[in-house]
Amino acid sequence: MNKVNEVSLSSAVTADDSVCQQSSIDLRIVDEIVERCGRGPEAAIPILQAIQSHFRYLPQEALERVCELTQVRPAQLIGVATFYGQFRFRPVGQHIIRVCHGTACHVKGAPRIQESLERHLRIPHGEDTDPEGIFTIEKVACLGCCTLAPVIQIDHLTYGRLTPTKVPKVLADFLHHVKEGIPHDELLGGTDGTAQGEIRVGLGSCCQAQGSRQVFERVKSLAAVAGVPVRVKRVGCVGICHQTPLVEVIPKRGQPRVYSRVQPEDVPAIIHRHFRPKNFFARLHYGWQRWLDHLLGDVDEDKLTPQPLDVRDPPVEAFLGR
Structure with missing residues (x-):
């Protein structure tokens, strides 16, 4: 000793x-x-x-x-x-803001983003944590989201294409997620262990640049409306960025499917193809929602745009098959 x-x-x-x-x-x-x-x-x-x-x-x-x-x-x-830079000798805030200063983000104005964060959070010069101990700012080399530069990551939420004027809105959006207790993986439509399957939405940098965040929110909201007990998960990059946004459907019964270039208006058709509401009132509510989508022109199930990748791109399906 x-x-x-x-x-x-x-x-x-x-x-x-x-x-x-x-x-x-x-x-x-x-x-x-x-x-x-x-x-x-x-x-x-x-x-x-x-x-x-x-x-x-x-x-x-x-x-x-x-x-x-x-x-x-x-x-x-x-x-x-x-x-090692990972270790800290001072207490950190409740949430970590990682500001990317990689080449792409630096060129796009990362230093101005960090200055705006420090100014908005009233962080004293030479410090990294706000006086209330809510946020701590960390400068990182790269977050791997170059297509969204400049980028910050607050805990596990990534915000891209930022400007100094967007900083207050980003912080407000994150605090809304915290207040509402929105988890990263959500079991929608039921919690009794009878999930009908899983829907995975790619939220890598390229996916987000093509609008996958809106697809993710659409999947969550429509699954909740349908009363379908299905787990909605956000996943990272799978390496086929030219096909983004990507949605993978893994039903409890049947073969998994990977859909490419998915848009929010494609989500109703994908969910209807693989899942059905379990009770009468959920089916009635879901039927009304689908009728409204048809009326507004948001969905055409007979002409579903995102085809499974094994049809559109056999080499990709061969790569992902395992």
Whole structure:
């Protein structure tokens, strides 16, 4: 075991103005992490990751406790923690805003987006978290959404093609998602374990650039109206960007289908092709919705535009078949 005064751990991190003192740290959590990850020097990174995962930063008291319980010397621990950019010595906000500063985003004005975020959130110069502790801004090298530059990601929601004037609307939209408790994967139409299948909507950068967010929202709303117990999932890039937006339907019975170049007006026909409402009132409501869509010209099930990829593009289907 190491004595903390072997190297001044507190002075090492405080000199960098990187530690925020906190008076009440539950050190039992640290004990459990050490017991789980190990006590040798090779356990330093897993221990730090686990501590940060729990506390959302690396409290000084927790680091001192690690040095007391393990064979990791303070100099080693602080060296690892300061070397990797993933570790933080100050508390973070409730939500992380990652601002992409990759080449495409930089050219499209990422620095101005970050300045607008800092100004709108009243973040003091040299700091990264707003005074209320709600948002923390992180500068990242690339989010992989170059087609949407400039891009930011708030927790797991991506916003692209931003301008400084759009920043307040983006923050308001995200807080609306949080307030409404909108999950990333939603079981619509029933929660009794009788789901009829799964609908996966691609929300990679290219898909979003072609309007997949609107397709995703249309799938959720229509599935809810139809009363169809189906899980609606957002998925990332599958590597066939020339066919976006992509929708994959996996019914409980029958063969999965992948639809390409899907538009919001195509969604009713896709859902009707694979799923049916379970009860009379849901069928009546759904029938009314479909009739209204026909009346407004939003859907023509006899001329469904997005054909399954095994018909339109056999090489792609061969690639995705496994």
